[in-house]
Amino acid sequence: MIQKTDILVAGGGIAGLMAAMTFAHRGYDVICADPAPPITDQADAGSDLRSTAFLLPAVEMFDQIGLWSHLAPHAAELNTMRLCDAGGVENVIRETADFVPEEIGQPRFGYNLPNLALRREMAGFAQSADRLDLRFGTGVRNVLTRTSHALVTLTDGTQVEAELVIGADGRSSPVRESAGISVRTTRYGQKAIVFAVSHAQPHDGISTEIHRTGGPFTLVPLPDAPTGTHRSAIVWMETGPKASALMELDEAAFTAAATERSCHVLGPLTLESPRRIWPIISQEAQALTARRIALIAEAAHVMPPIGAQGLNTSFADIAALRDASTRHGLGTPEMLADYASARSRDISLRERGVEWLNRAAMTDVQALRDLRRRGLAAISGLAPIRQTAMRTGMGLSRPGQ
Structure with a gap:
């Protein structure tokens, strides 16, 4: 028997759940399928040490569906974005540019949330949402599209007829493959080491990105521990061999290396979590849609973790798809x-911008590092450029938006 729904969302990660909840909130019947079990049932859930910085437009989307009040207790404010160049002969900060949201009429840039708390709260909220059918442990096997609908076969054999299929199923998206959409992939020879630390000095809501070689070293605020201990999430991007060598260090040696790479901006660091490592790539789908199919998030684009662009770009996808559904019939060619x-x-511009920033941060050529420093100083000293960069990064197209 074929089950019918308005929308099938393939992928129950952060972007997939948000898309499913957004459309259910709009009154559509939605099925959200993901091959992974619910996060509360995952024995290794604590191994996801990543956090996600949400800029204000994404926070507003959470608030619109009633979810933000559940997330806010887990969030740390992002009040300043600080870029630092430490590309001199010595590993010390020689240039700093602070980006402050009040300059563009915003109270803050957004908030940072640990992914584990984020996904648990989202899944719990989604389970109680009207018109939303969550099917964790079930993926998409195949998608066949017709003029009036798509027929989706799930991995448990269920067949679902939907007016629209939203592919939010990651960088190896089965939905994208079913649609025959190719991708352009760029590999940088980099890996990101992700971990959490405590530190003596408060972060004061400042996200600090330090450029030397190999890629950025970014310290992102986390909420203080119940004991009052100050904490931050770190994404340390390095060339593949150097990252692998860092992973081989014992805890004491790794902590010392991380403290040195941080230029001691928060004092000595103490490792508070295991370390995880991921390869860094860029990936862009050559089309965002096919008949009765829309791709969002990592099914459509993958970016290096710089400037909080990745998942915030995904939320912009969801907002655009939501808005298109108000102007046209669901899943129609016009929509x-x-x-x-x-x-x-917008996706292409952000991909190119993040790629340029990453390559500038990677360089080990002293002359290019000096040029990077001069560029940072120029941006810091020119208010119109600085303000345009902030509005663009936050997804605000004009002053006062």
């Missing part, structure tokens, strides 16, 4: 063309 038009250029 899908509207969505693609709204998102294609």
